[in-house]
Amino acid sequence: MDEYTIGVLTNVGLFTFLALSAYLLLIAGEMSFGQQAFFGVGAYSGGILTAMYGLQLPLAALGAMVLGALAATLVGLPTLRLRGLYFAMATLAAAEMARILFELFHFQIEVEGETTGPDGTQGFRGIRWVFEHGVEPLEYMALVYALLLVVLAAFLAVERSRLGATLRSLGEDPELAASLGVNVGRLKLGVAAVAGALAALGGVLFAHHNTYIEPRNFDIMLGVHSLAYALIGGLGTALGPLLGVALDIGVLEGSRIFGGARMIVFGGLVAVLLVFRPRGLLDERVVHWFGVRAFKRS
Amino acid sequence: MLQDLLQNTLDGVALGASYALLAVGFTLIFGVLRRVNLSYGPAIMFGAYCATWTYLNFQAGLLVLGIVTVAGAVLAGVYVERLCFAPHRQGSAIAAMVASFALWMQLEEAATLALPKHLYAFPALYEGDPLALGPLSLRIESLAMLGAAGAISALLWTILYRTRFGLAVRAIIDSPTAASLAGINLPRVSLLVFALASAIGGVAGYLIVASHGQVTPMLGMWATLKGLLAMMLGGLGSLPGAVVGGLALGLIEAHSQWFLGPQARDLVAYLLLFALLAARPAWMTRWTSTRSAS
Numbered sequence: 199m200d201e202y203t204i205g206v207l208t209n210v211g212l213f214t215f216l217a218l219s220a221y222l223l224l225i226a227g228e229m230s231f232g233q234q235a236f237f238g239v240g241a242y243s244g245g246i247l248t249a250m251y252g253l254q255l256p257l258a259a260l261g262a263m264v265l266g267a268l269a270a271t272l273v274g275l276p277t278l279r280l281r282g283l284y285f286a287m288a289t290l291a292a293a294e295m296a297r298i299l300f301e302l303f304h305f306q307i308e309v310e311g312e313t314t315g316p317d318g319t320q321g322f323r324g325i326r327w328v329f330e331h332g333v334e335p336l337e338y339m340a341l342v343y344a345l346l347l348v349v350l351a352a353f354l355a356v357e358r359s360r361l362g363a364t365l366r367s368l369g370e371d372p373e374l375a376a377s378l379g380v381n382v383g384r385l386k387l388g389v390a391a392v393a394g395a396l397a398a399l400g401g402v403l404f405a406h407h408n409t410y411i412e413p414r415n416f417d418i419m420l421g422v423h424s425l426a427y428a429l430i431g432g433l434g435t436a437l438g439p440l441l442g443v444a445l446d447i448g449v450l451e452g453s454r455i456f457g458g459a460r461m462i463v464f465g466g467l468v469a470v471l472l473v474f475r476p477r478g479l480l481d482e483r484v485v486h487w488f489g490v491r492a493f494k495r496s
Numbered sequence: 497m498l499q500d501l502l503q504n505t506l507d508g509v510a511l512g513a514s515y516a517l518l519a520v521g522f523t524l525i526f527g528v529l530r531r532v533n534l535s536y537g538p539a540i541m542f543g544a545y546c547a548t549w550t551y552l553n554f555q556a557g558l559l560v561l562g563i564v565t566v567a568g569a570v571l572a573g574v575y576v577e578r579l580c581f582a583p584h585r586q587g588s589a590i591a592a593m594v595a596s597f598a599l600w601m602q603l604e605e606a607a608t609l610a611l612p613k614h615l616y617a618f619p620a621l622y623e624g625d626p627l628a629l630g631p632l633s634l635r636i637e638s639l640a641m642l643g644a645a646g647a648i649s650a651l652l653w654t655i656l657y658r659t660r661f662g663l664a665v666r667a668i669i670d671s672p673t674a675a676s677l678a679g680i681n682l683p684r685v686s687l688l689v690f691a692l693a694s695a696i697g698g699v700a701g702y703l704i705v706a707s708h709g710q711v712t713p714m715l716g717m718w719a720t721l722k723g724l725l726a727m728m729l730g731g732l733g734s735l736p737g738a739v740v741g742g743l744a745l746g747l748i749e750a751h752s753q754w755f756l757g758p759q760a761r762d763l764v765a766y767l768l769l770f771a772l773l774a775a776r777p778a779w780m781t782r783w784t785s786t787r788s789a790s
Contacts, residue, residue, distance in 0.1 A: 276774035291770040465602035476591035
């Protein structure tokens with residue numbers, strides 16, 4: 199594989215974490231416009247931990263995930279009782295505040311004779327852990343996909359479990375779920391925290407892949423993209439978000455078939471697709487159909 | 497000090513008038529469809545780009561450019577309604593919203609393919625000095641914006657409360673099911689409301705780009721965000737609320753920019769929205785019927 203393909207595939211992998219984070223909330227019945235903020239929190243905190251304090255990437259990723267979960271809990275506490283557009287707007291407001299705070303965030307120290315750290319709108323350069331530790335692009339891609347595989351396996355396991363059924367019942371009808379003894383508030387907060395941690399993990403991987411991040415990376419465009427990825431791929435299975443990201447970044451950008459008019463083609467395709475499949479390509483019906491077939495064969 | 501305060505208030509009201517127009521268009525669409533149209537701003541941007549293209553190729557005058565902006569915005573708005581909202585009328589709100597986001601990407605790319613530079617000059621509405629009101633000053637563009645906001649509000653009120661079409665729109669806002677049972681043609685009214693809202697947005701967009709003297713692809717996102725913000729601040733779904741929300745947003749921005757700086761300006765607006773949503777005062781969540789105003 200050449201460098202370009204590896205780069206595109208790595209991007210597909212790491213943006214899938216963000217799409218999964220939006221997907222998890224959609225399953226639980228909440229539409230968030232703000233997951234990009236936790237992606238940003240992960241990117242900044244992960245970068246600070248490795249580039250400024252010399253931590254190893256795995257440890258930094260763990261720290262960033264904890265921070266992402268904390269931030270998501272903080273945003274979730276006052277907002278998760280809101281429904282629909284109200285929740286979407288509250289998360290949008292929180293994420294835009296986070297982006298502006300990144301713009302105001304100046305925190306630089308000397309590391310081995312070089313100033314490094316977040317410099318407001320100038321961004322944060324020199325997140326070079328991957329380069330300094332001799333990790334080849336192919337190896338980094340393998341790392342991203344190994345992590346993604348673990349997360350996807352966990353998702354698929356949860357979706358087959360009682361917890362998965364509870365989550366979907368919450369998304370379908372929270373009152374009904376509550377009347378069946380589901381602790382709606384606590385479950386939603388847990389979902390928000392996990393979604394925040396997932397987005398933060400994606401952010402850490404993004405920062406170390408790019409070596410450079412800036413506040414603009416984490417604007418509302420990224421948030422709506424992650425929602426769109428989850429919805430295009432389908433809300434029936436956790437493989438949906440991966441399919442959504444792969445279609446946009448992988449196939450359309452990677453192949454460069456349509457050149458500059460990529461978004462015209464993609465945008466039109468998405469709008470038409472949603473007319474026929476309002477819950478995405480891999481929606482619940484398709485997933486169920488596959489499930490039944492697999493069961494019959496065995 | 498007092499003079500600054502007054503000047504900021506004046507600027508804030510003028511800025512707020514443009515937000516109010518954006519919010520009114522947004523609210524009309526939301527009221528009738530209960531759907532968020534993320535492509536609302538990009539449709540306005542598309543109109544502004546049509547006008548810029550006309551200006552670059554034919555050096556058209558201000559009046560023609562205004563008409564082209566509105567026509568472009570209406571065309572894009574109708575396209576968005578047909579592809580994103582008409583098919584999802586009974587269906588998923590999220591699907592409709594994501595579809596409108598997909599068309600946003602389309603409109604933005606179409607505009608940047610036609611005019612690839614990052615920034616284009618747009619002929620200014622007025623070249624002279626601002627109007628002096630004692631120690632205060634008011635830009636002529638701001639005056640035009642205030643006038644347009646007032647005129648459009650009056651016109652919209654007349655349409656909504658003095659025509660059969662307006663009656664149908666209000667009936668749908670109150671109860672889509674009852675309205676369609678009463679024989680109101682929902683698809684047709686929705687399409688017309690979309691066209692009307694886009695036309696209002698087009699007027700606002702034209703005045704905004706003409707007073708800034710420039711147009712960029714960012715206008716789409718900007719208009720969507722400001723319109724959404726003003727609509728939410730005014731209590732989702734009420735037209736008088738949208739006007740109040742727009743003016744409030746303008747005042748908040750003008751004052752916080754003066755006292756705290758440009759980055760804090762947006763921060764304060766978002767912080768206020770977040771706090772309001774978290775606290776949820778009754779006026780924010782109540783679906784205010786349009787009947788109360790008649």
